[in-house]
Amino acid sequence: MKILLINIKELLQVRENAPKLLLGTQMRDLPTIKNAWLYIENDTIRDYGSMDNCIELEGFKPIDCTGKIVMPAWCDSHSHLVYAGNREQEFIDRINGLSYQEIAEKGGGILNSAKKLQETSEADLYKQSAERLKEVMRLGTGALEIKSGYGLTTEAELKMLRVAKKLNENFPITIKTTFLGAHAVPSEYQNDKDGYLNLICNEMLPKVADQKLAEYVDVFCEEGYFSVSDTERILSEAKKYELIPKIHVNQFNAIGGVAAGVKHNALSVDHLEVLTPEDINALKGSDTMPVALPSCSYFLSIPYTPGREIIDNGLPLALATDYNPGSTPSGNMNFVVATACIKMKLTPAEAINAATINGAYAMGLSDTHGSITKGKKANVIITKKIPSYGYLPYAFGSYLIDTVILNGEKI
Numbered sequence: 074m075k076i077l078l079i080n081i082k083e084l085l086q087v088r089e090n091a092p093k094l095l096l097g098t099q100m101r102d103l104p105t106i107k108n109a110w111l112y113i114e115n116d117t118i119r120d121y122g123s124m125d126n127c128i129e130l131e132g133f134k135p136i137d138c139t140g141k142i143v144m145p146a147w148c149d150s151h152s153h154l155v156y157a158g159n160r161e162q163e164f165i166d167r168i169n170g171l172s173y174q175e176i177a178e179k180g181g182g183i184l185n186s187a188k189k190l191q192e193t194s195e196a197d198l199y200k201q202s203a204e205r206l207k208e209v210m211r212l213g214t215g216a217l218e219i220k221s222g223y224g225l226t227t228e229a230e231l232k233m234l235r236v237a238k239k240l241n242e243n244f245p246i247t248i249k250t251t252f253l254g255a256h257a258v259p260s261e262y263q264n265d266k267d268g269y270l271n272l273i274c275n276e277m278l279p280k281v282a283d284q285k286l287a288e289y290v291d292v293f294c295e296e297g298y299f300s301v302s303d304t305e306r307i308l309s310e311a312k313k314y315e316l317i318p319k320i321h322v323n324q325f326n327a328i329g330g331v332a333a334g335v336k337h338n339a340l341s342v343d344h345l346e347v348l349t350p351e352d353i354n355a356l357k358g359s360d361t362m363p364v365a366l367p368s369c370s371y372f373l374s375i376p377y378t379p380g381r382e383i384i385d386n387g388l389p390l391a392l393a394t395d396y397n398p399g400s401t402p403s404g405n406m407n408f409v410v411a412t413a414c415i416k417m418k419l420t421p422a423e424a425i426n427a428a429t430i431n432g433a434y435a436m437g438l439s440d441t442h443g444s445i446t447k448g449k450k451a452n453v454i455i456t457k458k459i460p461s462y463g464y465l466p467y468a469f470g471s472y473l474i475d476t477v478i479l480n481g482e483k484i
């Protein structure tokens with residue numbers, strides 16, 4: 074299968090030798106070619122250039138992209154896309170005055186989703202999740218991380234990860250899986266958190282590893298969930314199985330989880346709505362990617378991650394959706410990018426870098442995703458006719474995508 078895109082108004086994120094990640098002022102630079110072409114063969118980007126030197130290929134019709142921008146598909150490094158049912162009632166409860174924490178204390182929140190998921194068959198869970206996956210692909214996402222964490226029993230956690238793996242096999246999108254058994258303490262262990270930690274360490278982790286269901290491990294390190302020492306225990310145990318940490322930290326409170334993540338060589342630390350100077354210092358010089366989830370801040374009306382400050386401190390930043398039924402029932406990376414510009418004061422170039430190259434890094438996909446580079450996966454978004462790439466976050470809420478190509482397939 075060959076695809077040639079011609080007369081592209083602007084080809085974004087073109088990198089001959091793509092860096093693994095971008096930090097600080099590097100994030101301001103978004104290399105582009107105006108009036109460009111792009112050639113795809115099977116699932117791979119083969120070549121690109123300016124229309125002044127367009128390749129000629131016999132026997133098939135190129136796709137004319139006059140007035141349209143072409144860019145790499147989004148890399149969404151943090152999602153909980155596999156879940157059962159929804160939590161619409163909690164949304165209404167919050168409108169009526171209850172906080173996210175109060176709802177959780179009453180047995181709602183993550184435990185509510187866990188109950189629903191335990192009662193849902195694997196086939197039904199797959200069906201519900203596949204619908205959401207098709208939607209995010211149409212919204213331009215080409216690589217996605219999916220966490221467990223709504224099972225909270227060994228069998229239900231494994232079920233979630235099997236569903237995520239099956240989605241990876243059946244759809245032209247790259248999915249990376251993360252084991253998040255430590256998402257909340259299930260009600261059966263309400264007065265015995267150590268008992269649940271033992272279950273995670275002695276039963277869940279070995280099974281996840283043995284069945285090769287996840288590459289990453291996550292912990293919700295937060296007051297009322299898992300402490301820094303709980304987190305360190307799980308990360309140390311997970312290391313024995315070569316699971317790499319990608320953790321939830323600093324969503325509501327800064328309790329030292331960022332430094333713990335860095336100490337355990339976390340690939341990413343995610344949320345960071347509450348960030349201290351000590352957290353910023355802990356990230357400096359590390360290989361850990363800070364990940365902001367602005368749709369979660371929008372939906373819960375909590376502070377936005379100080380992305381401007383993170384970048385101005387010379388650090389990298391990635392953007393992701395956090396797609397889940399409780400805090401972010403949206404998998405729309407276009408909205409994430411727009412909200413990062415509008416609320417976190419990232420420039421469009423910084424936000425696009427954060428949602429492509431840096432998102433790929435936060436999933437261990439730097440070599441294959443996140444930029445227009447020869448040999449990388451043919452994952453691209455063709456926009457509708459728009460005046461410039463800054464128009465994408467500017468016209469937030471508009472559906473500006475004409476075509477999405479993933480693994481060289483038009484979807």
Ligand SMILES: N=CN[C@@H](CCC(=O)O)C(=O)O
Binds near residue numbers: 293324401
């Ligand atoms: N904060 C922890 N986990 C999810 C939300 C969980 C839920 O409310 O279901 C998040 O990343 O926001």
Ligand SMILES: [Zn+2]
Binds near residue numbers: 152321395397
């Ligand atoms: Zn999350």
